[in-house]
Amino acid sequence: MGKRKIRVAVTGVGNCASALIQGIEYYRHHPAEDLGLMHRELGGYLPEDLDIVAAFDVDRRKVGRPLQEAVLAPPNCIRPIWPNLPDYGVLVQMGPVLDGVAPHMREFPPERTFVVADEEPVAVDGVLKETRADIMVNYLPVGSGEATRYYAGCCLRAGVSLINCMPEFIASDPAWARQFEEKGIPLIGDDIKSQVGATIIHRVLARLFEERGAKIQRTYQLNTGGNTDFLNMLERNRLINKKISKTAAVQSQLSTPLADEDIHIGPSDYVPWQGDNKVCFLRIEAVNFCGVPLELEARLSVQDSPNSAGVVIDAIRFCQVARNRGEAGVLLPASAYLMKHPPRQMAEDEARRLLEAYLTDRGRDPRPVV
Numbered sequence: 001m002g003k004r005k006i007r008v009a010v011t012g013v014g015n016c017a018s019a020l021i022q023g024i025e026y027y028r029h030h031p032a033e034d035l036g037l038m039h040r041e042l043g044g045y046l047p048e049d050l051d052i053v054a055a056f057d058v059d060r061r062k063v064g065r066p067l068q069e070a071v072l073a074p075p076n077c078i079r080p081i082w083p084n085l086p087d088y089g090v091l092v093q094m095g096p097v098l099d100g101v102a103p104h105m106r107e108f109p110p111e112r113t114f115v116v117a118d119e120e121p122v123a124v125d126g127v128l129k130e131t132r133a134d135i136m137v138n139y140l141p142v143g144s145g146e147a148t149r150y151y152a153g154c155c156l157r158a159g160v161s162l163i164n165c166m167p168e169f170i171a172s173d174p175a176w177a178r179q180f181e182e183k184g185i186p187l188i189g190d191d192i193k194s195q196v197g198a199t200i201i202h203r204v205l206a207r208l209f210e211e212r213g214a215k216i217q218r219t220y221q222l223n224t225g226g227n228t229d230f231l232n233m234l235e236r237n238r239l240i241n242k243k244i245s246k247t248a249a250v251q252s253q254l255s256t257p258l259a260d261e262d263i264h265i266g267p268s269d270y271v272p273w274q275g276d277n278k279v280c281f282l283r284i285e286a287v288n289f290c291g292v293p294l295e296l297e298a299r300l301s302v303q304d305s306p307n308s309a310g311v312v313i314d315a316i317r318f319c320q321v322a323r324n325r326g327e328a329g330v331l332l333p334a335s336a337y338l339m340k341h342p343p344r345q346m347a348e349d350e351a352r353r354l355l356e357a358y359l360t361d362r363g364r365d366p367r368p369v370v
Helices: 015-028 103-107 124-130 145-158 174-183 198-211 228-232 236-251 304-324 332-338 348-361
Strands: 006-011 050-057 092-094 135-138 161-164 186-188 215-225 263-270 277-287 293-303
Touching (some): 006 015, 006 124, 015 050, 050 124, 103 228, 135 145, 135 304, 145 161, 145 174, 161 304, 186 332, 198 215, 198 236, 198 277, 198 348, 215 228, 215 236, 228 263, 277 304, 293 304, 304 332, 332 348
Parallel strands (some): 006 050, 006 135, 161 186, 215 263
Antiparallel strands (some): 215 277, 277 293
């Protein structure tokens, strides 16, 4: 489209990064295909306009290896999308471990969990500057609060935008949002939605009940999976922000939030043989006309990592459009549409309308974060 490539750094070369990188190659080899994309072209950028220029991990099976090999290395268990990857000329570099590896992960067989490399961490901000990265995608494990803040600080020092795909609050933390604003750097977060996932379905159904006058009394969302994300989340202390993020995403669609005891949303259990397949069980109990009971149950089965990659590929391109326009701070329409825990929650249709208007009108966010 006449624009230069978007230079992307990735932290956490797990299943989600693998899905994104394989997906870029898939659409590079299918230039006329828009199947599975929310936008084939976004702001003048196509999926194949993304170049991965740096990658960070802590697993010894990935650190020091070419990126095209590392994305297919254990414990990744993604179903192959485009496994014949080219040589990117990128070696995965050692990042700081900090709180990125939960202690209980060491109790499982190495083919299922992380095996920490015996390497010294690199200076991440220096690598970002050297590779001239535009945007960093944060794919660290749930519960990596200290590590997420380290990488966010590196982005600030290097002038790099952050797409925060995990439930540690950066974009939705006014102090962090203000730092990105002051540095003149666009930011999108927090906690990536899937294209058609448990949270987006739960939100849409909750909104439907609300708009049709059916009063929700109780609801739950239970999820199972067999990838390292679910294994990591067996440690419940790492789930605090995840549950806050997912619960707030649904509660925001109700005029009167449910009491804590009437809503349960969050990961349920790790089932090894499911691999990257996520299964969601969703139930809503409500009362309809004249107080007559109404119950809904749904089951969703989806390959987890590609489901989020289809959203990240839009987040990256939207962020680059904002960089080109000289925007700074949290990009609210993109955060509200693409993330579970943005600074301000919106209904899906409102967020999408604002996102499309931003792309069409080339104006600033009409509802900036204060």
